Amino acid sequence: MASQPPQILSVRKKGRPRKVKFDQPGDEEACAHCHELSCATTLKGVPGTLMLTCDKCKTNHHPSCMEFEDPVLISKCFTYPWLCSNCKTCTKCNTADNDDKLLFCDVCDRGLHTYCNDPPLQRLPEGAWLCKLCAECQSCKTTKPGPTEWRHVVIPQKGDVGQFLATFCPSCYNDFQQDRFCPICLKVYSRDADDLAMVCCDSCDRWIHVGCDDELTEKEYQRLVEQEEPQFTCILCDPIRVTRALESTGAKEVEYKGQILITPSLK
Ligand SMILES: [Zn+2]
Ligand SMILES: [Zn+2]
Ligand SMILES: [Zn+2]
Ligand SMILES: [Zn+2]
Ligand SMILES: [Zn+2]
Ligand SMILES: [Zn+2]
Ligand SMILES: [Zn+2]
Numbered sequence: 001m002a003s004q005p006p007q008i009l010s011v012r013k014k015g016r017p018r019k020v021k022f023d024q025p026g027d028e029e030a031c032a033h034c035h036e037l038s039c040a041t042t043l044k045g046v047p048g049t050l051m052l053t054c055d056k057c058k059t060n061h062h063p064s065c066m067e068f069e070d071p072v073l074i075s076k077c078f079t080y081p082w083l084c085s086n087c088k089t090c091t092k093c094n095t096a097d098n099d100d101k102l103l104f105c106d107v108c109d110r111g112l113h114t115y116c117n118d119p120p121l122q123r124l125p126e127g128a129w130l131c132k133l134c135a136e137c138q139s140c141k142t143t144k145p146g147p148t149e150w151r152h153v154v155i156p157q158k159g160d161v162g163q164f165l166a167t168f169c170p171s172c173y174n175d176f177q178q179d180r181f182c183p184i185c186l187k188v189y190s191r192d193a194d195d196l197a198m199v200c201c202d203s204c205d206r207w208i209h210v211g212c213d214d215e216l217t218e219k220e221y222q223r224l225v226e227q228e229e230p231q232f233t234c235i236l237c238d239p240i241r242v243t244r245a246l247e248s249t250g251a252k253e254v255e256y257k258g259q260i261l262i263t264p265s266l267k
Contacts, residue, residue, distance in 0.1 A: 055081035
């Protein structure tokens with residue numbers, strides 16, 4: 001559940017991990033570490049057959065065979081073209097040079113050199129390290145909280161590792177948990193701070209920012225405001241529009257508390 005997760009459970013070793021030896025002929029579908037299809041030492045809730053496939057060399061990897069012990073980390077690796085430790089490059093300079101200076105994000109496993117960080121890091125950091133993509137609040141965009149203060153929301157999926165949704169700072173996470181968020185951009189709103197215009201969807205009863213739904217323009221908003229009984233159905237409640245949006249963005253639909261959310265968010 002979204003209410004349990006956060007915290008980074010494990011801090012992995014810094015610097016490039018041991019390279020994988022691809023010596024087995026046999027089954028190319030099998031895990032490059034244990035050479036099995038199904039892994040016995042998997043995390044609770046993670047199917048033994050779940051493997052990450054390297055976007056470059058196409059080898060398969062059981063998360064637990066790489067000592068990936070955090071469901072947040074595993075689910076986030078499925079949200080982008082993940083690279084195995086043999087193929088890992090720095091997201092800034094795109095090289096694999098100086099692998100002893102290559103950091104791995106504890107939330108998404110992307111690589112970055114200590115010297116490619118902005119500002120450059122003098123040494124490998126102790127404790128958890130998060131890349132810039134994982135250390136920004138989805139809602140208020142702050143980059144302030146320390147590595148363990150971030151709240152990463154993963155929507156549980158039956159028989160699977162879960163679908164990564166978003167990262168929040170503790171304060172925005174609190175609003176998110178209390179369902180005070182626009183389901184399209186996943187930005188939260190506070191009861192007292194009412195600076196952005198929003199409209200409530202008649203179908204799902206959720207509040208949508210003007211501009212977040214492409215049919216909810218400033219002009220449409222003015223029209224609704226002038227009506228006695230304004231009617232509005234959001235994009236998430238319109239199967240035709242939501243299918244079109246998913247096809248054009250490659251985003252996925254997930255169910256959260258019985259309603260639809262899109263990840264990554266459409267805004
Ligand atoms: Zn394995
Ligand atoms: Zn690879
Ligand atoms: Zn680099
Ligand atoms: Zn990251
Ligand atoms: Zn925030
Ligand atoms: Zn919004
Ligand atoms: Zn709706």
